[in-house]
Amino acid sequence: MNQLRRTFLKGTSAAGTIAVAIAAGLLKPGQVLAAEWNKVAFGATTTADAMKDIGVGGAAESKDILIKAPDIAENGAVVPVEVTSKIPGTTAIMIFVDKNQNPLIANFELSNGTEPYISTRIKMANTSFVRVAVKAGGKAYTASKEVKVTIGGCGG
């Protein structure tokens, strides 16, 4: 069954995961497209600037943002990150990587009632904190987790 599902999706398109995410109601394509590309925030070179530019400067630390990411990345080019916000009224989830040249990785704007959960893959050049910011009820919250990127080898 799993093998069939895998073969089927490989046959359909490389964008299978995105299609599934949209079908599941996690992303609302119209809204994503409608949102204005925040060139300044995505071009910022520090997390602090990027957060300010995208309107979450001074976000409060929150334990209600759960970040699931590996302690050591298996491949820095595709690091799986899952974010769940338990904060009521979450309308946006943003991901930043402190040590990347441009820290702002993504901004997910969620339509009303969408479960505030995202799963994505990010690119990381070096060991860094992955920071998440959440917008909810007009306020900003944040949490972070360190992910180590290593050259590998020599184990065992």
Next chain:
Amino acid sequence: MSMHRREFLQILAVAAASGFALNSRSALSASSAGGFYDLPAFGNVSLLHITDCHAQLLPIHFREPNVNIGLGASRNRAPHLVGEKLLKAYAIRPGTVEAHAFSYLDFDHAARTYGKVGGFPQLATLVKKIRASRPGSLLLDGGDTWQGSGTALWTKGQDMVDAGKLLGVDVMTGHWEFTLGAERVKEIVDNDFKGKVDFVAQNVKTNDFGDQVFQPYVIKHINGIPVAIIGQAFPYTPIANPRYMTPDWSFGIQDENMQKQVDEVRAKGAQVVVVLSHNGMDVDLKMASRVSGIDAILGGHTHDGVPAPSIVKNAGGQTLVTNAGSNGKFLGVLDLDVRGGKVAGFKYKLLPVFSNLIEPDTDMAALIQKVRAPYQAKLSEKLAVTEGTLYRRGNFNGTFDQLILDALMEVKGADAAFSPGFRWGTSLLPGEAITMEHVMDQTAITYPYTTLTEMSGETIKMIMEDVCDNLFNADPYKQQGGDMVRVGGISYTCDLRQSFGKRIDHMTFNGKPVDPHRTYKVAGWAPVAEGATGEPIWDVVAGYLRDKKTITPRKLNLPKLVGVEGNAGIA
């Protein structure tokens, strides 16, 4: 310990002190009062545990480390105790057979006295003896079984698969197994192991949908008691070893998923929950503090021969954490007394396997002879004679690694050399011939290519810092469990009080400071990148040995360590 057993150990000690070689197989027989291996049964659930045998089918020598440093919360705690400090912590008397089994002390002399350790024919006899008094017991194999010898490499692990089945392994997990490639692992699990051995790993999932690749656990009934064995494969396999071997699988520690599995098996009625782990002991200790409901973690990977379990308190009560050494040198025996649906008491013994004290099992011996026959001539080629002790284990270097570095630098015409901090590899005593088999015992991997690379001084430092952090990061979840990369040609200091990027300093080459902007020719082996090529390391080392004929005692290139005063992990 019975009076008889104590007397027997005293006889062993006297024999050792007198320098007599021991060869007393009657020690094992049931009729011989006070046999070293008489272990009275206890409780109603028994688990036998082997791990990290690294395909050593025949008896070998194995020297335990004199450097195994723990920092932060791990400082001066198991498994980071060596030599006399280890003996003291576990009340083992110096000069005894057990002191030899668990420490490097007086290694050459003691190894000559007590003889070799391990060997599957001896292990098979011992397993049968222990199981005879423990009906329904299980034999668990923590992995690193299908790699580490010439025959395991050349038969793609088949010799070890067959030996494991004959030994009676019930449940297994893995690490180096995966370096045979995902397809080969699946082939063995789906065919050879089908209906016989359960290969379990809760933390191996597909990259695309996160589906479990193997069954996460198995529930077995021992004397009517449901016992769950959850598998934990080495979490950093695709980082420490080539990722292209298992391109579609994701690993990781995944303790949330571990908690889920524990809760699930408890809900299904398991009265005992055991994790068969290849995390390494520091990771196991941290996991035990975070996940609740595990009775015992039977661990491996870090090759620590730990005489007694570490007990970790957590939200669900307590968890025993063990580590059972390497190279077939030990058999762990965990006896549990399960009453009223839970573990009420336990006894644990890590039995050293002294080959001369155990009658070899004839079926196992016959299997091994058959497997080795086609390769016997190649394996037994005498390449050189060693004048000093050769061993690998230790945080920073070992004499066999130094020999590999020396060979790499001379054969490749390199300024410097790197050799991986592997923890497997057997030991040789002064005066022994180094055979091709011994070279394969240090080098038999599926990515054996040697390389010669121009590197800037800056790059060399970066690599050393990176590997050093994999060993000494303050968070065990960010460690990988190998040792420091062995470095030839460049001396350095290592400040263990520092953090990432600041530990390595005072690097010198030919007495001059290493220039960050100058390039150096650096030889190495075991590249994890896909598409690497180069002469296999065993050919480079064998050529060097044939040329030298006599190997003088190696001078270890060791860093000057800073911040280790009072550390019980360094002798």
